[in-house]
Amino acid sequence: MILAASPWWTTVPSVGAALGYALLAAGSGQLGRHAISALMGAVWVLHGLALALVLGMEPVRFGFATTLSVTAWLVFSVYALETRLYPQLRARWTLAGLGTPAVLLALVFPGAAYPVLQSTWLPLHWALGIASYGLLGVAVAHAWMMQRTEQLIRRGQAGEAMLPLLALERLTFRFVAAAFVLLTLTLLAGWYFGTVLPAHGWSWTHKTVFTVLSWAVLGVLLWGRWRWGWRGRLAVRMLYAAAGLLLLGYVGSRFVLEVVLQRA
Numbered sequence: 091m092i093l094a095a096s097p098w099w100t101t102v103p104s105v106g107a108a109l110g111y112a113l114l115a116a117g118s119g120q121l122g123r124h125a126i127s128a129l130m131g132a133v134w135v136l137h138g139l140a141l142a143l144v145l146g147m148e149p150v151r152f153g154f155a156t157t158l159s160v161t162a163w164l165v166f167s168v169y170a171l172e173t174r175l176y177p178q179l180r181a182r183w184t185l186a187g188l189g190t191p192a193v194l195l196a197l198v199f200p201g202a203a204y205p206v207l208q209s210t211w212l213p214l215h216w217a218l219g220i221a222s223y224g225l226l227g228v229a230v231a232h233a234w235m236m237q238r239t240e241q242l243i244r245r246g247q248a249g250e251a252m253l254p255l256l257a258l259e260r261l262t263f264r265f266v267a268a269a270f271v272l273l274t275l276t277l278l279a280g281w282y283f284g285t286v287l288p289a290h291g292w293s294w295t296h297k298t299v300f301t302v303l304s305w306a307v308l309g310v311l312l313w314g315r316w317r318w319g320w321r322g323r324l325a326v327r328m329l330y331a332a333a334g335l336l337l338l339g340y341v342g343s344r345f346v347l348e349v350v351l352q353r354a
Contacts, residue, residue: 091170099143100140100143100147100197101197101207103136103140104136104137104140104194104197105128105197105215105257106136107136107137107140107189108189108190108194108301110129110132111137111187111189111190111193112186112187113129114126114129114130114186115181115182115184115186115187115190115286115312115319121146130170130182131170133186133332134167134170134202136164136214137166137189137193139165140159140193141159141160144156144167144196144200148330150203150204151200151202152201152202152204152216152269153199153200153201153202153339153344153348154201154342154345154348154349155192155196155200155201156201157194157223157340157341158196158341159192159193159196159292159346160220160223160224161220161223161227162185162188162189162192163189163194163226164220164221164223164227165224165228165231166185167254168199168224168228169182169185169228169231174263175255176257179235179253180232184231185231188211196328199348199349201344201348215276215279215280215283216277218272218275218276218279218330218340219273219276221274222269222273222276222336223334223340224248225265225268225269225272226266226269226332226333226336227333228269229263229265229266229269229329229333230329230333232258232261232265233262233325233326233329235253235258236255236259236262236326237326239252239253240255240322243255255279259321262329263312263315265306266311266312266329267312269308270305270308270309270312272305273301273305273308274305277301277302280298295343296338296339296343297340297343298337298339300336300338300339300342300343301335301336301339303335304332304335304336304339305334307328307332307335308332309324310328311325311328311329314328316318347353
């Protein structure tokens with residue numbers, strides 16, 4: 091199992107971020123607006139600092155847990171920015187509850203040490219992949235909020251302070267489109283590096299297959315949305331399926347290697 095003792099300078103901000111996420115999830119109802127904003131800012135800084143310190147170490151270590159941690163931070167970042175534009179968004183406790191285990195998992199499973207890169211452009215491929223994870227995670231969060239809003243409307247419990255359902259739907263598909271573009275660039279970058287770097291040759295591994303399947307489902311969803319106006323339950327289920335396939339692509343394969351098979 092790929093476990094490593096994290097140095098104190100990465101452990102301290104990670105634990106602080108995890109505690110901050112937990113406080114946001116459990117006690118946001120008792121905190122005032124200004125206190126919540128300050129706590130969200132502190133959590134964002136601590137989590138970002140922990141990631142920067144981990145990714146700046148030599149040798150670089152990366153794995154499934156780090157991917158989840160970066161994804162959680164990106165989703166939380168987008169949500170924090172959106173709440174400035176749309177104060178009606180209400181998913182803070184859910185996102186914060188997911189942030190705590192993501193940060194702690196990255197402490198316990200820091201991942202495998204990566205060798206010297208054969209190309210200075212190779213991190214671009216990783217960055218595009220992580221960004222696509224983050225944007226798809228944001229799209230899933232918005233789809234969940236869209237479903238929750240629709241349920242409240244059907245029960246007659248929707249309040250005027252809530253973000254309108256159509257606005258949530260538009261935001262969801264904007265993030266789906268952005269994730270699809272980044273995922274396309276990720277696959278193109280992977281194919282390119284596979285042709286120019288023998289050690290990173292393109293092959294139909296589990297990671298590649300699941301990623302391509304996720305890309306295809308997103309493409310069909312966007313096509314159906316543009317051509318036939320797909321929406322509601324069908325669109326949400328396809329989005330969840332695409333996110334699940336992408337999660338299996340890298341996080342799932344790395345989890346099996348690092349935890350189940352205990353191989354780097």
